[in-house]
Amino acid sequence: MKMLVLHSGVYGHTRRICEYMRPALESGGFEVEFQALPGEVPDPAGFDAVLIGASIRNGKHNPAVLQFIEQHNQILESKPGAFFSVNLVARKPHKNMPETNPYTKAFLAAIPWQPDRVGVFGGELNYQRYRRMDRWVIRFIMWMNKGPTALDTHVDFTDWDEVRAFASDFAAFAASRVQ
Numbered sequence: 809m810k811m812l813v814l815h816s817g818v819y820g821h822t823r824r825i826c827e828y829m830r831p832a833l834e835s836g837g838f839e840v841e842f843q844a845l846p847g848e849v850p851d852p853a854g855f856d857a858v859l860i861g862a863s864i865r866n867g868k869h870n871p872a873v874l875q876f877i878e879q880h881n882q883i884l885e886s887k888p889g890a891f892f893s894v895n896l897v898a899r900k901p902h903k904n905m906p907e908t909n910p911y912t913k914a915f916l917a918a919i920p921w922q923p924d925r926v927g928v929f930g931g932e933l934n935y936q937r938y939r940r941m942d943r944w945v946i947r948f949i950m951w952m953n954k955g956p957t958a959l960d961t962h963v964d965f966t967d968w969d970e971v972r973a974f975a976s977d978f979a980a981f982a983a984s985r986v987q
């Protein structure tokens with residue numbers, strides 16, 4: 809069985825989350841192919857399952873994610889599929905579920921695809937790593953929603969056990985649908 813894993817992010821954290829999922833997906837019986845979005849994405853029709861992960865930047869997932877989903881909706885609907893969002897609002901316990909995370913809720917409402925599994929993971933905050941403009945933007949966002957604003961902050965809000973559990977659950981579900 810083959811799974812297409814698409815990751816969309818800017819500073820590598822979403823890709824890291826996908827990489828962390830790899831062993832659980834492979835244990836579930838999938839050969840996994842990673843691809844960045846935007847990028848040269850293979851035709852999803854050639855895969856048994858599709859997983860898409862995307863981070864939030866300035867209030868939005870990359871438009872290429874929406875575009876990909878709209879373009880391939882029919883194929884996506886015909887296969888086991890999962891989506892997860894990575895953002896810093898999800899560091900708050902009452903905003904870390906698909907039903908309570910504003911970005912994820914809005915995104916799911918905007919796309920035609922109904923993924924079988926949806927995840928929300930807290931992201932990484934590392935001011936020193938960002939380009940200057942990004943640093944000020946995210947610092948302002950953090951100030952607005954009472955997050956850390958000290959410029960030496962480097963925090964990882966991802967619950968890695970939850971990431972692994974999400975991957976295992978999706979792999980088991982997808983395998984049961986394929987066979």
Ligand SMILES: Cc1cc2nc3c(=O)[nH]c(=O)nc-3n(C[C@H](O)[C@H](O)[C@H](O)COP(=O)(O)O)c2cc1C
Pocket residue numbers: 816817818819820821822823863864865866867868894895896897898930931932933938942943945946949
């Ligand atoms: C320029 C910038 C803007 C961001 N905007 C938001 C935002 O509007 N809301 C939010 O919750 N998180 C925001 N984040 C946090 C990211 O979603 C988080 O850092 C995530 O881990 C980034 O993953 P990536 O490295 O795969 O892009 C922003 C981060 C950066 C650098």
